[in-house]
Amino acid sequence: MTENAVVSRRGKVLTMDTINPSVKKVEYAVRGPIVQRALQIEKELKEGAKKPFTEVIKANIGDAHAMGQRPITFFRQVLALCSYPALLDDPSFPEDAKSRARRILQFCGGGSIGAYSASQGIDCVRQDVARYIELRDGGVASNPDNIYLSTGASDGIVTILKLLVSGEGETRTGVMIPIPQYPLYSAALAELEAVQIHYFLNEERCWSLDVSELRRSLEAARQHCCPRAICIINPGNPTGQVQSRQCIEDVIRFAAEEGLFLMADEVYQDNVYAEGCQFHSFKKVLFEMGPEYYNTVELVSFHSTSKCYMGECGFRGGYMEVINMDPAVVAQLTKLLSVRLCPPVPGQALMDLVVNPPQPGEPSYTTFLMERNMTLNAMAEKARLTEEILNTVPGIICNPVQGAMYSFPKIAIPKRAVQEAKEKGVAPDMLYCMNLLDETGICLVPGSGFGQQDGTYHFRMTILPPTEKLKILLDKVKDFHQRFTQQYS
């Protein structure tokens, strides 16, 4: 046999037959087929194609800067100083920005953000995070040793899930996740081949979490897997609800009684808009419940630079706080993190600024406060606007957007459209969103990508576009919905 024959005899090594089967099961709607199509349409527009619209509006993802939100000046000044320390001699930079930059650089190897940090994160950043948590939680102690910097919150969440997965068949780890959920959870659990245990949020009661539903879901899951953890997203993504203190206490009691590891995704902790709503951290509530809880319940909470008023997604900054983890497991966690060396240092620096922003009396304080409040006030206004306009559309029911950055309205889809979707092999709300995109250039994510009660349909839409653009967008959705309903009636 000649050499060439040897080579050509073989097909590809890596094919759909030989690929990791758990990878095939992963789905992530936020950047799924709808976004592929949106990118395609953008390209066609650039090449001069005629469409009934002139631009694609991506309301599919919580990407504040892409929607025109300006970064916080102070944060970016410090990042510039850290990147190019020669600027420390530039008198046009404020002193508080310089002192923050000097402090961060002092804790970096060789005084450079180009050096690796410790895998757990830069010492001073972990110290500042701990102080921030103490202040946020009314004095409940936080230990820098329990803080782990991460590459966005996603990285921390996947790492903790990875630790939790073991067993086979009926002993395989199950993890409770809300439905609707942010699909990072389902994607990570699919990849890890863990069992997804769904608990449903109560749409009729403003997407609230009922402990009775947790119990139902847990009991059912115990028939076929070993439930080990429960994930909570508060404020909710995609649902926008803000949990009451009572609800959080109930969840903690439930986790304690049922022996569940608690994961609290709190990346939207500054995004609370609705009157009477307030962010309560799981950590704080846990400690208020007394030593029989705070000495035992294993809790990890996650935060990020990507959301809130910062919207600095591109930096991939984040942290997690780990409470009551078995010391031997902590050693395993530390080891696992060390393989990936360290989270991006610019993201760590940014996380430091988020938890240690300008203080009253410092030169950047007034501007910082103004910028932050402007952003958060505009979001609150847009949250209200979104609910209001969507609820004027017959066939759309939208819960108040109490917090986070999304509305997740229920949409009525005519039977004929459901039928057509079935024939095409797509979810009915995917058909809806695809038509919306093709007709209006608006890119939303179908509810089926987050999970929903059978027979109900939703979409997720960010509230992030500038107010005027958001109004146009909502009006277009309104028109489209009416057209779609007529078309299929």
Added chain:
Amino acid sequence: MTENAVVSRRGKVLTMDTINPSVKKVEYAVRGPIVQRALQIEKELKEGAKKPFTEVIKANIGDAHAMGQRPITFFRQVLALCSYPALLDDPSFPEDAKSRARRILQFCGGGSIGAYSASQGIDCVRQDVARYIELRDGGVASNPDNIYLSTGASDGIVTILKLLVSGEGETRTGVMIPIPQYPLYSAALAELEAVQIHYFLNEERCWSLDVSELRRSLEAARQHCCPRAICIINPGNPTGQVQSRQCIEDVIRFAAEEGLFLMADEVYQDNVYAEGCQFHSFKKVLFEMGPEYYNTVELVSFHSTSKCYMGECGFRGGYMEVINMDPAVVAQLTKLLSVRLCPPVPGQALMDLVVNPPQPGEPSYTTFLMERNMTLNAMAEKARLTEEILNTVPGIICNPVQGAMYSFPKIAIPKRAVQEAKEKGVAPDMLYCMNLLDETGICLVPGSGFGQQDGTYHFRMTILPPTEKLKILLDKVKDFHQRFTQQYS
């Protein structure tokens, strides 16, 4: 039963008994127990402890900036401009830095590096990477669609390995890795529960790779697993060898004949020092071998911002080029990457600068060239120095450091020391390195963390400390080795 009793009845959820068993198997010597001990000693020194040395020198990890290497001015100027675009009006920044920053920002959502990028990476960065590869490889075409930005090279390597792992028992995926290897490979394969297939580099022939050894290792592995991929590190880590063009051709032919997916870790591509040695990319050699190879062999090659003359580890920048991957698998890869949203954008910007540095005629060109050459020349000098001094020590044999950033000398360990290590349950070269650390403050990584022929012992030492410090360090190692040998003889 009272509530408190319910809570206290249970132990921890996540323990060494319930933790993911594949996590337990992960090992990563570069940041392992020796580094924990080094950090401990540093802390003790800070607290005033008296030691026979005043500082810990971490020669365990390729962290150039931490060892005093200065960043490239142009790179940091552009990063500062991208972070804080108000600086674009500052006349003290050179025009070429401004035009690079403007171009990168133009391709970012909302003109901000705080926006998410496409999961595959920013368009213009992928274009620039493709052009860089074409130039590097003498005109062999590179398609930006085949370029994926990553969070350092590690992230890309782990992602590709993840795709490759499937099957159970005798059909479980095996991956060929060199011994000695960079322990990211063994750690990732352990976590993925893939079979590690070891092929040994030939220490007697300057750590060269023999295809006959590849055949031996593959045949043996075929008895118990399904070999699917081969990993090559060139220039070598920890071994510092630079592969000849002939060797690369042989490896490609071997991969083609045996149906193996080829992974080329080429992060040290600018780090070649030895006379007569030259970096040849696997991509270029593949294309020179003709269409029967370049149309069939599946190849992914990896690069990074962390090594070469940049040493920008903290930014976690990197890319991979994917050749001949099945389109259906490419779709799975794209989906998998989308779950983690995007690589850090500052790292992507930095990767762009590495592949598109100042050109002749541009204002920053002269300084850039000088800075780059100074760093690379100093490394070449230190590579030579390291080999020379280590080889003056009886009982230490050091191959030429042809490339990369490490020496990996063979050390003779007296039988009594081997015996003592056995009694303590540690590897003999771990005992050696721990003693070295305690006596001199020098932190090296034992060869056992990288793999080595049974009965041989090594350590890995970076060549990165400044020349004068490196000389002191090498002298201390020399003294220690003689003391250690006497002590245990």
